[in-house]
Amino acid sequence: MHEILLSARHLTKRFGGLAAVNDVSLDLSRDEIHAVIGPNGAGKSTLTHLLSGDLPSTSGQIQLGAQDVTGWSADRISHHGLGRSFQKTNIFSPLSVWENIRLAAQSRSTPAPGNPLGWWLRADAHAGVNQRAERALNLARLSARRDTVAGLMSHGEQRQLEIAMCLATEPEVLLLDEPLAGMGVAEAERMVELLLALKQDHAMLLVEHDMDAVFTLADRLTVMVNGQVIASGTPAEIRADANVQAAYLGEEHA
Amino acid sequence: MDLANFLIQLLNSVQYGLLLFMLAAGLTLIFGIMGVVNLAHGSFYMLGAYLGYALCAAWGSLTLAIAGGAALSVLFGLLLERLLFRHFYHRDHLDQVLLTFGLIYIFEEMRSILWGDDVHGVPVPAALEWSIPLTENLSYPAYRLFMSGVCLLLAAGLYLLISKTRLGMKIRAGAFNRDMTESLGINIQRIHAIVFAMGVGLAAVAGIVAAPVSSVYPNMGSQVLIMCFVVVVIGGIGSIRGALIAALLVGLVDTFGKVLLPQVASMLVYVLMALVLLWKPQGLFKQ
Amino acid sequence: MTQPNRRQLLTRSAAVIGAASTGLLLPEIVRAQSNKVRVGFMLPYTGTFAPLGVAIENAFRMALDEQGGKLGGREIEWFKVDDESEPSKGVENASRLVQRDKVDILVGTVHSGVQMGIQKVARDSGVLSLIPNAGVHAATRALCAPNVFRTSFSNSQPTRALGKVMVDKGHKKAVWITWKYAAGDEAFEGFKESYTAAGGTIVKELGLPFPNVEFQALLTEIAALKPDAVACFFAGGGAAKFIKDYAAAGLKGKIPLYGSGFLTEGVLDAAGPAADGIYTTLHYSDSLDTARNKAFRLAYAKTFKLQPDVYAVQGYDTGLLMIQGANAVKGDLSNKKALYAAMESAVIDSPRGKWSMSKQHNPVQDIYLRVVENKENKVVGVAAKALADSGAGCRMA
């Protein structure tokens, strides 16, 4: 089995009485896409927020590589090699595509806020940052849209930009929250290709509804219903699993 | 500070707190519920006080002045909302700050042109001219008790209106998500007009009711403005209950600050506000 | 809007800048030097002290009009600036009159913070500066100057006459209360000096932040302390409120209230019956029973349809002082030595009674004891005869 990059043990998140995520444990290994599926409101997005540090967990433990990152802030976790994209497009609309990606890339090599050097140097003259940004731009196949204002692009392209900004921080672990949401067939195919290409030396957690994409991409599958994991395993095992069918998949995939 | 004195000071602080709530009530609606940063709130209070003085002089009775003042100020509020504020609900807080700061200048000058720059007094109605003896040389003016009564009535009325009536429900819905409420077929424009006019009316009525005690003088609004924002923000923007509790708290700190720590009395209220905001960044009772 | 060519763009922007800068220069070009006396008013025409600014200007002009509207035989050109009682603009507004309008005489102001700004400009520029109201001590003490004359009072003068009066009336233990700001502290200095000298003891010194007007807490404190009497310094809207709260708290009948005259000046119709029986000391009273005062009040009321107050009297006296000075040098205001000498030795026949100038250019004047009876300050007697300010620390250059 490949090296485990991210593992969660008994993760729980309560909002008052409601347990949005209830005692969930899962592992993410290198070179593997681990998809999390489940009906709306199953707690998938909440899970990503817990793993990325956007939301503090009520209980449970998160391990990123060798480091226990439970309770860390989102920016500290990000610095430890976790990149994430958002379900609702969350980009810098007035800025150009290049500037969006460059800002993400800059987060990795920028002087401390208080250091006056960081006030005087020209941000876009930093070779390392530019190189990282260029790589992410090409990986996400957005080179043609380099100087376009992000807000003016199509929904699909903005989702690609989300991925590019995620890659620009050169993370080892990728949390992708419904990257295919709202995409046309052609755009979705291109995105699936992109995700497959990214598989090497990244560990990816994919939250997705598009069953075809999930079954082509995922090496492991976890099904969540009402905040709990009801089944986890390879796509074949999940397809054959009785209670998954009953709770979620329905006949056509039987 | 023996017990009797302490109890009287407590009464003073409660009375000042209730007065502060009455002054800030209009702001809880416009700033609290509708989210419009209304720096001109002090000016509405001042215009109300001068209006009350003028009506009281003309009609001779405070109750008539309150009624007349309320009606006129609500009309003025409706007009102002129609002409100006209607275009600013979606605008950024900064534009609201700029607009209302300009209005402060305009209203100050309007008052100077209409009613001159002199200090005036509004007589306490004869029925409330007496005082209740507390100690052998201190007694409590009945009018202040009347004012506290009005404040409590106002607080209860506002609380019930906002949280228990259908109109209140629509107001809260509109404040929470304007577009969703509009799509449900509720005429949000009318709701906003009503709430804004009520906010202006409340500020003006507060001016009239407080006039017999505070007397009426130029630029009186600016002294009240900052204190009203302090009350609304400490209470939690949008919460009527929060504004009442915060007003009582500020009344307490201000009253006992003057008596016990006179050297730092002026800073205490702001220290309180800073502490509350740092402890609970959304104020005490934010929904 | 098609993309305009460079030339068109250049002209438009230049027009904007050109208009702005000429606007700045315009007043400059008009300012030809004429042989009129240039008098500049720097007074509050907006905000809380607006009525005081108007009263001072009215009375000053009336004093000059009574002498034919001339100063030492020369016509007068008037300049005005609204100081808004805003201390942060004090120096800026004063410089406008002194440097831009090149006034020969600067009359102003009311607020002591703004007065400090004027004092700075007056000491630097040497312009003849007449102070019609602000009682800040420094103006005729540490920061005194030969070209600065005050026709009103120093903050401690009225209260220096108060101490003895209260002890004479048998009040051995008193509480002092005022706003915590410069004018309040300086008024207390006068009261403390005179009251302790006359054998009284100050039980407690109460203060509240300026401009807070919520007095209930301190009134309760006073009731608990049970002093023989209360002495205070308040002015304007806050004074009216203090009088009403004091009476409403039932203290009016039980603990007599004394104060500097500004407690009951110009606020009696706002304060109403609550003010009756309050004893105050001030260098003037509406009901001063002298022919001079009656003539002045009649003339003022006829000209301006307003009842004059102490601020009008101070404005009027500023006019009288200026007339004496200008006539002594026959209008040649540049002869500063003779002008200042004449003004220093002037005796002003004022509605408040004759007064003369101290060496530090602050009035040496009688302070009257007054009591409020149905909205009027009745003169009861002279609390202090020819009282002069100490002028400590003044080194007249």
Added chain:
Amino acid sequence: MSTARAHLEVLPRSIQLVLWLGLLALLAFPWIGSDFHAQMVSRMMILAIFAMSLDLLQGVTGLVSLGHAAYFGLAGYLLAFMTPPGEPVSLWWTLPVAVLGAGLAAAVIGFFVVRTQGIYFIMVTMAFAQMVFYLFFDNKVLGGSDGIYINFKPDAVLFDLENKQVFYYFTLACLVGVYLFLRRLLWSPLGRTLNGIRINEHRMRAMGYSTFGYKLTAFTVAGALAGLAGYLWGAQTGYVNPELMGFHMSAHAIMMVILGGMGNFAGAMVGAFCFEYLLHLFKDLPTVGGFQMGKHWQLWMGSFIVLVVIWAPRGVLGLIQRFGGDSDA
């Protein structure tokens, strides 16, 4: 698809032109205008520096501070405390001390204030500024409500600041220096980060920026630059009082930045000059037919502000752009 760069960094040509013309006018002014106007314009320049320092917070980082005058006044007071009554003090060490002092105060207050968001940030900055105001207003040791004199302008050895024209050009140099520093800062890593925080702070955190540190740095730098302006104000007028830190001064700074147009520092400068110039203009209005126009200056000033906020949402600079006909505004 227009390839508009983020409008912040690159100023449209019409605005660049206005700035160059403005600079020329300012350079030539002392030779045309009188002493008083030179002082008035140098006061406008000082307020322009103050407005630009607030624009770093308000326009670039999206933090609206209603207490920015506290650091402006504080530096003025530091100069007053450092200047002995009898003789001038050297500019070369007092200016840095005042600026660093104001920056330190901004850092301390900022540490508490920067955690809050939105409206609460506005209110808590106002609360802290009122505390600083009353600290000086109530204490006679710190000058009390009547303030303190600064009897001598700082001594600069190389040039004589007592000479009004020299002081004017020194202020102009500070203005241009601060403007260039801030324009340059827009292109620096800190500038780009603050820009990102204004647009989408949540995403910035998700990408690995500890936004608290950056916002605190912006607050401190803005406080220090406000200190520079306060120091110059104290040096020029020679009189500091608590109102310099008051609510009105902070509110006027916000007016200037919004009026001029936010985010590119040119707007803050134009806003400062317009605001001050109009105040003078309206107060000087003649008496027309017995109606003293000048006395009611508040009416005209208030109306102007309301008109600008309705018809020129992006401030005077927005107007100049439209007036100058730039298409990619």
